Amino acid sequence: MKQSFYLAVKYLMFYKFRTLVLTISIGLILFLPLGLEKLISESESQMLERADATPLVIGAKGSSTDLVINTLYFEKNKIEPIHLGLIDTLNNMDLGYAIPMLSAFKARDFPIVGTDLDYFSFRNLSIATGRNLQLVGECVIGSEVANQLDLSVGDHLVSSPENFIDLAGVYPLKMNIVGVLGPANNPDDYAVFTDLKTNWIIMGLGHGHQDLQSINDPSLVLKKDSTKVTASAKVFMYNEINTKNLDDFHFHGTMSDYPISSALFIPKDVKSGIILRGRFESKELKEQIIVPSVVVENLLQTIFRIKKIFDMVFALVGLATLIIILLIVILTLRLRKDELFTMFTIGSSKYKTIEIIGFELLIILSLSLSIALVFYWITGFYIETFIRQFII
Amino acid sequence: MVFVLFSCAKPTEKKISIQNEKLKVLTVNYPLFYFAERIGGELIDLNYVIPDDVDPAFWSPDEAALSQYQKADIIFKNGADYAKWMNSVSLPSSRIINTASSFEKDLLKLNNTTSHNHGPEGEHEHDGKAFTVWLDLELALKQAEIIRAQLVKKIPGESALIDQNFEKLKQDLLSLHKELLDATKTYDNQVIIGSHPVYQYLSRAYNLSLKSVHFEPNEYPSVKQWENLNNLIKENESSIMLWEDEPSPQIQIELDKIGISSVVFKPCGNQPSEGDFLSIMHNNLNNIKN
Numbered sequence: 190m191k192q193s194f195y196l197a198v199k200y201l202m203f204y205k206f207r208t209l210v211l212t213i214s215i216g217l218i219l220f221l222p223l224g225l226e227k228l229i230s231e232s233e234s235q236m237l238e239r240a241d242a243t244p245l246v247i248g249a250k251g252s253s254t255d256l257v258i259n260t261l262y263f264e265k266n267k268i269e270p271i272h273l274g275l276i277d278t279l280n281n282m283d284l285g286y287a288i289p290m291l292s293a294f295k296a297r298d299f300p301i302v303g304t305d306l307d308y309f310s311f312r313n314l315s316i317a318t319g320r321n322l323q324l325v326g327e328c329v330i331g332s333e334v335a336n337q338l339d340l341s342v343g344d345h346l347v348s349s350p351e352n353f354i355d356l357a358g359v360y361p362l363k364m365n366i367v368g369v370l371g372p373a374n375n376p377d378d379y380a381v382f383t384d385l386k387t388n389w390i391i392m393g394l395g396h397g398h399q400d401l402q403s404i405n406d407p408s409l410v411l412k413k414d415s416t417k418v419t420a421s422a423k424v425f426m427y428n429e430i431n432t433k434n435l436d437d438f439h440f441h442g443t444m445s446d447y448p449i450s451s452a453l454f455i456p457k458d459v460k461s462g463i464i465l466r467g468r469f470e471s472k473e474l475k476e477q478i479i480v481p482s483v484v485v486e487n488l489l490q491t492i493f494r495i496k497k498i499f500d501m502v503f504a505l506v507g508l509a510t511l512i513i514i515l516l517i518v519i520l521t522l523r524l525r526k527d528e529l530f531t532m533f534t535i536g537s538s539k540y541k542t543i544e545i546i547g548f549e550l551l552i553i554l555s556l557s558l559s560i561a562l563v564f565y566w567i568t569g570f571y572i573e574t575f576i577r578q579f580i581i
Numbered sequence: 582m583v584f585v586l587f588s589c590a591k592p593t594e595k596k597i598s599i600q601n602e603k604l605k606v607l608t609v610n611y612p613l614f615y616f617a618e619r620i621g622g623e624l625i626d627l628n629y630v631i632p633d634d635v636d637p638a639f640w641s642p643d644e645a646a647l648s649q650y651q652k653a654d655i656i657f658k659n660g661a662d663y664a665k666w667m668n669s670v671s672l673p674s675s676r677i678i679n680t681a682s683s684f685e686k687d688l689l690k691l692n693n694t695t696s697h698n699h700g701p702e703g704e705h706e707h708d709g710k711a712f713t714v715w716l717d718l719e720l721a722l723k724q725a726e727i728i729r730a731q732l733v734k735k736i737p738g739e740s741a742l743i744d745q746n747f748e749k750l751k752q753d754l755l756s757l758h759k760e761l762l763d764a765t766k767t768y769d770n771q772v773i774i775g776s777h778p779v780y781q782y783l784s785r786a787y788n789l790s791l792k793s794v795h796f797e798p799n800e801y802p803s804v805k806q807w808e809n810l811n812n813l814i815k816e817n818e819s820s821i822m823l824w825e826d827e828p829s830p831q832i833q834i835e836l837d838k839i840g841i842s843s844v845v846f847k848p849c850g851n852q853p854s855e856g857d858f859l860s861i862m863h864n865n866l867n868n869i870k871n
Contacts, residue, residue: 276674286675306673322671323647384671435669
């Protein structure tokens, strides 16, 4: 048997290219259904886990899927904003508490999520290094943001401007990184968290500039009297918030009118959740309220239907591969006719010949399986990418 | 449908229940602290983290104080743009209670504005609101009512005691309010000068005709400030000036020269070194009577 294994190895090594092609082909055929199964089942459990952990989402009327995806995955969908005042209305109902969410901007391709401190305790997010948010202009980054951008506490992250041409519009804000979250294996790892007010500053609803009462440059001040100063757009605006200029930052208008993308609502019990949903359904409140798990389950149903089609395709491809392998074996035997005859004439039995070919097939299958398992293991690292690219 | 109904809520006990620990309460100024102390008493873990040498309206908490606010179960804010530091820090919105929410429409706007033209919204103004709402004791009572309602909501088992404490405070505030109404009747036909623009609500509630300058009791005013005061006196024939604290002797000498007598009416925004909110307001009342 040892000799048969030795001869099989030697034969496969002699035909390296053919062995390699066969091994990779079979490996891929084995991997594809396994990998897809893993991607889909892991994506399903990750998505459902996040949806299940989020009792209710409230937002403007429109696509419930877009609303849930924006709120849970911070994808920049076009959803209508709601007003911050709704948070107070919800909190005053004594049915639980609401967490405001604002996800509209990005910093180096990672979403900037404006929220408040309740979000971190609600999601059980822990600060791995540094501290949590304290002042506007600060940000706490997810573990993957820190890894991929090689950032840590004390570094800065600049928000991406929406429009390079509109100089008087949304300003890029240089945010101070004060904390890095521990890995959570969910979209929070890929987010840049700020206070809501920091997001409003990026939006231009709040800003910091020179003290208008003390400047005398006529090109900066258009009009000035005892009660009113009118400044021009030339006034220098701060693009970073620090302890020196913190007091110069201010907001205009009523904060309760400021926009947020949505709100998470955590009812104090099941009954409170049902009462709140009733208030939205009875049009007492004009926004929509969503149970994220229901929306995500509907979304996954489509994926499952596609997966069934893929399963059928893989079964057919697998069958075709099996036939091809059989054909290759038969053709190989024909090509090796002289070699096998020589072996037979020098005293090798028929059984020995089958043993050698069996070992060859076994080695190829083992190598293929190893390749499939390596790919399967690597797939685990791409669950989040798969969710983002193909599901949401 | 049944699945949908019952899948909506994962009960979360966090923060909603008080468990065995006392409710951690913080306020942004002394009047609210006093009301919370009177209403909540021993039922709550009430802390005051504002240093005694600052005006809470313009103070900003340091890291340690901010950390206290971030950990609080309830933060009672004054509303009316008071404590602007709240706009520069991260606080959990579900735990901030605006004690002026029931009278937002009654808040007074400040005159001084800054207008500028930039950003997506074009020209806009920096306006502000007068914030010493508690100097109108009826508004102070409304603030106390919101504190009462919140404490009852958070500690429902102690609602009887909370209500009882609130009633006592209500009587004290209403009685003081009535006395102030009576005392200020003597000023019906006079213009009073406020040394600082903090008496807007006092003026409205107690029918005082008030004009303000911007003097500090312990800082000798500039020539321009004296000029402003003289102009005001000429225009209004006033002889009384309200002060947040006793003006320095130097200032008083100058005021005597122009026939102005000083009346101390402490807004009591910060914790007094002696007495409490009610005793300070009684002192203010006596100063007005005299």
